[in-house]
Amino acid sequence: MTMKIDTIRHSLSHIMAHAVQDLFPGAKFGIGPTIENGFYYDFDFIEADRRGSKHGLTQITLTPEDLPKIEKRMRELIKQNIKFEKRAISKAEAKKLFKNQPYKLDLISEIKDKKVTIYKSGDFTDLCAGPHIKSTKEINPEAFRLVKIAGAYWRGDEKNPMLQRIYGVAFNTKKELDEYFKQIEEAEKRDHRLLGQKLDLYSIDDEVGPGLILWHPKGALLRQIIEDYWIKEHLANGYELVRTPHIGRIKLWQTSGHTNFYKENMFSPMKVEDDEYLIKPMNCPFHIKIYKSQTRSYRNLPLRWAELGTVYRYERSGVLHGLTRVRGFTQDDAHIICTPEQLGSEVMAAVRFGTKMLKDFGFRDYKIYLATRPKKYVGSLKDWKKATNTLKYVLEKLKLDYETDPEGGVFYGPKIDIKIKDSLGREWQCTTVQFDFNLPERFDMTYIDKKGKKQRPYMVHRALLGSIERFVGVLLEHYAGALPLWLSPEQIWIIPVGSKHRKYAKSLGRQLQELGLRIVVRDENATVSKKIREGEIQKIPYILVVGDKEEKEKSVRVRDRKRGDIGMMSIGKFIEKVQDETGKKK
């Protein structure tokens, strides 16, 4: 179903092309679809003229200064209440109509129907299937903006000519448009790549290689805090921990099928003696080998094996992005191996565990998707139905709202995905619980049932946070770097006012450290205000300033990251306050 705003956005792409036709006679037109929040149109200006230019035909390259001019012309056109008229014409007629438009001719030649549809709005005509608005009256001239120019190959093929693409955004109201720009600005401020640098958490080094994360001391500590929590929770939820190597013989990956269906995502094999090894893109085959290291009975099941397993996947350098799209990352992985009867309760426990963990990190808003059988799949239709129904049953039993993602499953089984919504309303994929018909079969996994017969176990892959790298990126963007107290690598700074207060600052630091708090005493030679400013940039939750009065009264002056100076407080009262705060989330 096309939403009204999409029709407006697409109509604006025609209006933009119309304005370009007016301002740059001779321009050639590519395509002008809608995209999220707006639209674009591709133009070729090789034989175009700049209206009013004395230079005649030259190759024109658009500059940002052209955008307001095109926008102005668009608003003039919109005010004329131009009607959009649809017409079906024969292909021969269309070829004649677009004889000076090579890209349109290219499109026409690919249309299989005898007739094509065109849309005429004023003196601009486009090859288009629609739909469109009735007239430009329906467009709010204050609720759109042209935002960007970029190069784009015709049909995305670098063998084709490079066209110039103009992007626009459009909404129903000026208010929505303003909110959109505010959101963009806010997102830029929260960019985890900037925050990662500002807070000195991680870096990526060209000589090490793109998409490979170097964790600095504070970032490594943050990871450790997350991983310690994760391990503690897993042990409390009936999981056992396993550890597996980073590389394995190519034969293992042939058995699992990865060399076949996952080849493009893997690093090339390395030769060791007379054998080839692959660096692991997934942990599953190793966990299966642990399962197969002995005969398993129904009495051993379910088995829940968890590993913070670092995997490597080949991603093209163009798509790499900070911590959220990398080549090496640590999955918070687990495999549940169970009998068919146990599947429902195991999946239910995993989903419940996932939502609880996300809540602990401060994400209360999420969307759940049930992804069903894709076109290409393994396993029988009967099994797929049964597994999909089990997942559905779990979501309904837990009274969780979910959407179906038709054909969104993996080829080896259906899955439940949980996407969290961050403070800007952006969705991030975290928890995934995936059913697998493939690997138990390929590795011939079995268990002995009550009657002493061999049976095939069920296998579920699940990750709750997704990967530690990505999750840290999401946390940074969600909190704009101001991580909750329990996650902050440096929780409290203590700043002595003068050198004579150093001793008190240090002993106070030791006292708090013994309580498990992460303390830094900033007693180097620099002004108090400079240190406070630095602490604010570093988003330190609490800064304690201690001078004569504080020392004499065994107290501290507290600066809260959010509220600023919150006054003097006894040491005991401050301890109570922070312990209460760290206790809440953990």
Ligand SMILES: [Zn+2]
């Ligand atoms: Zn159109």
Ligand SMILES: [Zn+2]
């Ligand atoms: Zn797996």
